[in-house]
Amino acid sequence: MINLTDSAVNALKSAISSSQHPAGGLRVMIEAGGCNGFKYKMGLAEEPKPDDTVIECSGLKVFVDNKSQEHLVGTTIDFVVAPENSGFTFHNPNATANCSCGKSFS
Incomplete structure (x- = not known):
C-alpha cells in the first residue's frame, strides 16, 4: 500500500530515536483541505488506533486509518534534502492534481 524510500526510512x-515521546511508528492520514482538496498529514x-x-x-511501522487507505494505495514517501x-514528499499515483507545495492533492 505505502512504500518508503531508503532516505525516508533513515529520516x-x-x-x-531522538523523540522525547515513545514512538511505535509513523501515522499517515489524508484530511480534507489544502490547495487541491486533500492534504497529507x-x-x-x-501505537495504532x-x-x-x-x-x-x-x-518501521506505518499506521494508516481506514478512511485514508483508498487515497494512499501505491504512494511512495521520500525524504528529500x-x-x-x-x-518528506509524496508520490501518489491516485492524485489527479498536486499543489506546488507538494502537501495537497486532488
Whole structure:
C-alpha cells in the first residue's frame, strides 16, 4: 500500500530515536483541505488506533486509518534534502492534481 524510500526510512529512524515521546511508528492520514482538496498529514505515534491498518516498511511501522487507505494505495514517501526546503514528499499515483507545495492533492 505505502512504500518508503531508503532516505525516508533513515529520516524516520532518526526521528524515532531522538523523540522525547515513545514512538511505535509513523501515522499517515489524508484530511480534507489544502490547495487541491486533500492534504497529507503525518507524525510519529506511540501505537495504532483501533481502525488503523499497520504496514511494515523496512522495519518501521506505518499506521494508516481506514478512511485514508483508498487515497494512499501505491504512494511512495521520500525524504528529500535540499538547500532551500528539506522534507518528506509524496508520490501518489491516485492524485489527479498536486499543489506546488507538494502537501495537497486532488
